[in-house]
Structure formats: structure tokens, C-alpha cells
Amino acid sequence: xxxxxxxxxxxxxxxxxxxxxxxxxxxxxxxxxxxxxxxxxxxxxxxxxxxxxxxxxxxxxxxxxxxxxxxxxxxxxxxxxxxxxxxxxxxxxxxxxxxxxxxxxxxxxxxxxxxxxxxxxxxxxxxxxxxxxxxxxxxxxxxxxxxxxxxxxxxxxxxxxxxxxxxxxxxxxxxxxxxxxxxxxxxxxxxxxxxxxxxxxxxxxxxxxxxxxxxxxxxxxxxxxxxxxxxxxxxxxxxxxxxxxxxxxxxxxxxxxxxxxxxxxxxxxxxxxxxxxxxxxxxxxxxxxxxxxxxxxxxxxxxxxxxxxxxxxxxxxxxxxxxxxxxxxxxxxxxxxxxxx
Ligand SMILES: [Zn+2]
Numbered sequence: 001x002x003x004x005x006x007x008x009x010x011x012x013x014x015x016x017x018x019x020x021x022x023x024x025x026x027x028x029x030x031x032x033x034x035x036x037x038x039x040x041x042x043x044x045x046x047x048x049x050x051x052x053x054x055x056x057x058x059x060x061x062x063x064x065x066x067x068x069x070x071x072x073x074x075x076x077x078x079x080x081x082x083x084x085x086x087x088x089x090x091x092x093x094x095x096x097x098x099x100x101x102x103x104x105x106x107x108x109x110x111x112x113x114x115x116x117x118x119x120x121x122x123x124x125x126x127x128x129x130x131x132x133x134x135x136x137x138x139x140x141x142x143x144x145x146x147x148x149x150x151x152x153x154x155x156x157x158x159x160x161x162x163x164x165x166x167x168x169x170x171x172x173x174x175x176x177x178x179x180x181x182x183x184x185x186x187x188x189x190x191x192x193x194x195x196x197x198x199x200x201x202x203x204x205x206x207x208x209x210x211x212x213x214x215x216x217x218x219x220x221x222x223x224x225x226x227x228x229x230x231x232x233x234x235x236x237x238x239x240x241x242x243x244x245x246x247x248x249x250x251x252x253x254x255x256x257x258x259x260x261x262x263x264x265x266x267x268x269x270x271x272x273x274x275x276x277x278x279x280x281x282x283x284x285x286x287x288x289x290x291x292x293x294x295x296x297x298x299x300x301x302x303x304x305x306x307x308x309x310x311x312x313x314x315x316x317x318x319x320x321x322x323x324x325x326x327x328x329x330x331x332x333x334x335x336x337x338x339x340x341x
Pocket of ligand 1: 010011161
């Protein structure tokens with residue numbers, strides 16, 4: 001028995017899952033992808049409630065009982081992607097928890113998304129999203145200032161996509177840290193998804209930035225990329241930065257490789273960072289649960305506690321370390337005491 005899993009970065013609103021499989025179409029960088037989405041989204045929205053429900057069932061079959069979903073808010077979808085996803089979440093609410101990020105996928109200013117974002121911010125969403133301010137909107141300050149103001153005015157958190165890995169990425173991280181320090185109400189509820197720029201900092205700058213992120217209580221959400229770019233997750237954890245993971249894409253126009261399992265992400269992290277001992281493997285479980293693990297570092301049981309919600313999974317493994325190293329089969333998901341899967 002382990003804590004149920006949480007997928008902390010996914011796009012439930014615009015998936016091709018449960019529809020005809022299609023390979024990705026790379027369409028000339030981020031702006032080419034925006035143009036592609038403007039063409040395909042109206043069609044994708046036609047059955048997006050159904051596909052979101054099927055995708056939620058996939059996540060549940062991998063032991064996930066909660067997701068933070070980004071949802072497109074832009075002039076093509078307007079608020080329809082949000083409305084369709086809200087229907088799916090309503091239908092699944094007894095068995096699946098969620099929080100939503102209003103995501104200006106086509107740029108706050110690159111397309112005229114701000115009026116829709118203002119409307120969405122007043123609705124039942126939890127975070128103001130964002131996307132590569134320099135590459136998409138052409139300015140860090142203008143876009144981040146607006147994002148911060150939307151969050152403050154509507155009492156929401158922030159969770160921005162930041163893929164920019166060079167100087168503009170570093171500068172965006174520094175600027176967001178500065179804004180959170182100026183507005184302590186945003187501490188603990190501000191997140192940077194991907195944040196690839198952290199992978200291109202030298203050791204001293206990385207340690208300093210990790211400390212600043214930790215002090216500002218800004219979390220990092222990583223899909224655990226491998227290949228050319230390896231995220232410095234062990235360093236972030238050393239400074240107690242809140243690191244969480246998610247599948248991001250399962251099957252869509254951006255990527256078709258998502259399994260739906262966050263336990264697989266914990267396994268990937270263990271492999272990437274050489275976490276092979278029983279102790280080290282067991283620590284990686286926190287990536288799948290977004291926090292809680294049964295034993296503290298000193299071996300004292302910390303989960304479950306009397307009075308906790310009955311949210312847990314049953315898994316074919318003898319211990320947390322085995323579950324992470326084998327990506328063990330999840331045999332059951334229990335949400336609020338009800339057997340869901
Ligand atoms: Zn994303």
C-alpha cells in the first residue's frame with residue numbers, strides 16, 4: 001500500500017488519446033506549433049470531454065488519483081477547452097481530484113489572449129499559466145508582470161511553461177524570483193514547469209539559483225527529460241526545492257510517448273541520477289506521489305496517519321524501492337475510501 005500518485009503537469013484538454021493515433025507534426029518551432037494548433041483545435045474540441053475522461057481513466061489505471069492540468073485559453077479555443085474539460089472533471093469528480101492552470105498557449109500578447117485570460121482567471125481555475133515570454137511575446141517583464149498581476153488580483157497561483165534554455169530562460173527565472181520576493185503571497189504557489197535553463201547553468205550559478213528558488217518557495221515541475229538536456233534535480237532537492245513531475249503529453253500534436261505513469265518518471269529519475277540503493281530508490285517515490293512517502297529519511301513511519309484521507313494504491317511490490325525500480329503493477333486505486341480501479 002502506497003500513497004496514490006499525482007500527475008502534476010498534463011494537458012487533459014487537448015489530447016488525441018482514445019481517438020485515432022497520429023505522429024507528432026513538428027511545424028517550425030513554437031510559433032509554427034501555435035499556427036498548427038489554430039488549425040486543429042476546433043476539430044479536437046468536438047469530443048474533448050470524452051477524450052479527457054478516457055485519459056483520466058488511463059491515469060487511474062497507473063495509480064494516479066489527482067492531476068494538475070493545463071488548459072488552453074487563447075482566441076481559437078476561447079473558453080471552450082476549459083468548459084469541455086470542466087464537464088469531464090465534473091463527471092469524474094468522485095474518483096479523481098484536479099487543479100487547473102489557465103494556459104495562454106498562443107502567447108498572452110503574441111495572440112490577443114489577455115481578455116480571455118482575464119475571464120478565465122475569474123472562473124474555477126487555480127493557477128495562471130504562461131509560455132516562454134521572450135520567444136513568444138518578445139518580452140520578459142511585460143508578460144511576467146501581467147501574469148503576476150492576474151494571479152494577485154484573482155488570488156491564484158502561477159505555473160508557467162519555460163522551455164527557453166539560454167540567457168532569456170535564466171533571466172526569466174531570476175525575474176520571477178524577484179517578483180515572488182516582492183509579493184510574498186505568491187510563495188509556495190508559484191511553479192516553473194520544465195525550466196530547462198536550470199540545466200544550462202554552471203555549478204555556482206545553479207547552487208545560488210536553487211537556494212533562491214527554495215527561499216522564494218518556487219517549485220519546479222519536470223518531466224525528467226533525458227538526452228541532450230539533463231535537469232539538475234538532485235541539486236534542487238538538496239536545497240529543498242519542491243520538485244514534482246508529470247506526463248505532460250500522452251498522445252497529442254507535441255508528443256506521443258506519454259505512458260500515463262508517474263511511477264515510470266520516478267524510475268527514470270532513479271536511473272538518470274544513479275539512485276540505485278534501496279534507500280535512494282525509496283526516496284524517488286516522492287516524484288510519483290508529489291510528496292508523501294511512507295518512511296522519513298531516518299526510517300520513521302510518516303504515512304499513513306490516522307485521520308488521513310483514504311487515498312492510496314495497492315501495488316505488486318514488497319517495498320517502495322522495489323516499486324520504483326520495477327515500475328511495479330498497480331493493482332488498485334482507492335480514492336476517498338472507494339475502489340476506483
Ligand atoms: Zn505542458
